[in-house]
Amino acid sequence: MQVIHAKQALTTNGWQSDLEVTIGADGRIEHVGPVSQQPTHRTALLLPAPLNLHSHAFQRAMAGLTEAKSPDPRDSFWSWRRLMYTFLNQLTPDDVEAIAGLVFMEMLEAGYGAVAEFHYLHHDVSGVPYASLAEMSERIVAASGQAGIGLTLLPVLYQFGGCDLRALNGGQRRFGNDPEQFLRLHAGAAAAIAGGPADNAIGMAPHSLRAVDPAGLSAILSQAPSGPIHMHLAEQVAEVDEVQAHLGARPTDWLLANHPVDARWCLIHCTQMTEAETIALAQTGAVAGLCPITESSLGDGIFNGTSYLGGGGMIGFGSDSNIHIALFDELKTLEYSQRLRDRSRAALAKSDRSTGRVLYDAATKGGAQAGGRDSGRIAAGALADLVGLDDDNEWLCNRKGDAMLDSLIFGGRGQGCIRDVWSAGRHVVAEGRHFRREAIIERYKKTMNRLETDF
Ligand code: ZN
Numbered sequence: 214m215q216v217i218h219a220k221q222a223l224t225t226n227g228w229q230s231d232l233e234v235t236i237g238a239d240g241r242i243e244h245v246g247p248v249s250q251q252p253t254h255r256t257a258l259l260l261p262a263p264l265n266l267h268s269h270a271f272q273r274a275m276a277g278l279t280e281a282k283s284p285d286p287r288d289s290f291w292s293w294r295r296l297m298y299t300f301l302n303q304l305t306p307d308d309v310e311a312i313a314g315l316v317f318m319e320m321l322e323a324g325y326g327a328v329a330e331f332h333y334l335h336h337d338v339s340g341v342p343y344a345s346l347a348e349m350s351e352r353i354v355a356a357s358g359q360a361g362i363g364l365t366l367l368p369v370l371y372q373f374g375g376c377d378l379r380a381l382n383g384g385q386r387r388f389g390n391d392p393e394q395f396l397r398l399h400a401g402a403a404a405a406i407a408g409g410p411a412d413n414a415i416g417m418a419p420h421s422l423r424a425v426d427p428a429g430l431s432a433i434l435s436q437a438p439s440g441p442i443h444m445h446l447a448e449q450v451a452e453v454d455e456v457q458a459h460l461g462a463r464p465t466d467w468l469l470a471n472h473p474v475d476a477r478w479c480l481i482h483c484t485q486m487t488e489a490e491t492i493a494l495a496q497t498g499a500v501a502g503l504c505p506i507t508e509s510s511l512g513d514g515i516f517n518g519t520s521y522l523g524g525g526g527m528i529g530f531g532s533d534s535n536i537h538i539a540l541f542d543e544l545k546t547l548e549y550s551q552r553l554r555d556r557s558r559a560a561l562a563k564s565d566r567s568t569g570r571v572l573y574d575a576a577t578k579g580g581a582q583a584g585g586r587d588s589g590r591i592a593a594g595a596l597a598d599l600v601g602l603d604d605d606n607e608w609l610c611n612r613k614g615d616a617m618l619d620s621l622i623f624g625g626r627g628q629g630c631i632r633d634v635w636s637a638g639r640h641v642v643a644e645g646r647h648f649r650r651e652a653i654i655e656r657y658k659k660t661m662n663r664l665e666t667d668f
Contacts, residue, residue: 216250370390
């Protein structure tokens with residue numbers, strides 16, 4: 214049994230001092246209460262570690278490769294996407310496993326306790342399935358096992374190159390399945406998950422209303438009676454226009470009119486919603502999956518956080534393209550986007566909770582719901598996804614409670630204060646370093662040295 218003593222901890226009963234948290238052999242929090250026995254670990258600040266609700270692991274290897282001016286005079290999301298297709302066209306299953314291993318390690322070191330991997334790279338470079346249809350899913354599961362991160366695997370259905378149902382071409386062919394083949398792939402992925410740690414889970418991800426047609430969407434949802442459902446929604450203006458032209462409604466309006474969206478759903482981005490769509494989505498109980506650093510990187514636009522949270526909506530955070538894996542910076546970027554748009558301050562704060570507290574509570578609660586993971590809180594019975602931070606530094610000196618969180622998120626030094634991370638009780642980060650750091654980095658570098666990165 215592990216026994217953690219924390220000077221301060223953020224629990225389901227609010228901030229507590231001199232707290233003891235015990236973790237059982239099943240990876241769950243056994244007991245939360247006053248200090249009563251010798252600790253195995255001590256920490257200044259103990260927080261629930263959020264689930265990172267949206268990741269495409271392989272894109273991490275492209276960070277910094279798409280910042281030059283392209284021949285396209287108007288660099289945009291769509292020119293970035295063409296480069297992404299070129300890059301992924303060279304990746305083998307070994308490469309994907311090596312890159313995902315690094316990404317999952319970095320997530321843990323950034324304070325995430327688990328990840329929902331939105332996994333769409335399924336086939337070989339010519340679009341032909343591997344001997345095992347779920348080969349790439351198996352590699353993601355293997356990488357998560359190496360890193361010790363809790364995984365919610367979201368195999369992605371990707372059928373078409375656009376709403377006009379054009380065939381996939383180029384790099385997109387690696388993503389493609391019809392619903393029937395997808396369901397077989399999904400069964401293979403589910404078997405891989407079942408062979409891993411008990412806290413792992415599986416969901417389903419129709420890619421977007423651009424890449425999946427209404428019949429395909431209905432076909433796979435009818436075979437998924439439980440588990441999380443994730444979909445990209447309303448990220449780009451051109452996407453909204455395309456969906457409007459072909460389906461007769463804006464993406465969020467169309468989805469809400471055609472499917473019973475509820476707490477099983479996580480809609481990624483939602484940066485292009487009208488005020489009415491924002492309030493309507495907020496009322497469904499679904500999570501809006503926000504990726505503010507990637508949305509900034511790709512010029513997606515600004516999520517309407519003030520209206521959505523004001524309407525009672527749930528949000529969570531993901532690192533998406535993984536260009537910069539930094540939990541505290543994701544939260545800060547969302548808040549700053551609201552301030553810049555509205556020329557305001559403390560845009561998402563409530564009368565009883567500071568901005569940082571609102572954001573962190575949302576990240577833990579929304580992340581757990583979106584990942585279908587029984588975590589995100591320091592309370593007996595929950596999975597022990599925890600992060601321990603050091604306050605013995607000039608940035609957190611004499612900070613308490615919400616002000617401590619605000620300093621971590623807005624002071625810019627939060628990530629450097631992370632000392633310990635547990636994922637379902639697995640103590641994977643100690644002294645700020647992942648337990649397999651050297652081996653994972655060495656393998657990743659070997660892969661990167663072989664790949665073409667000049668394009
Ligand atoms: Zn995405």
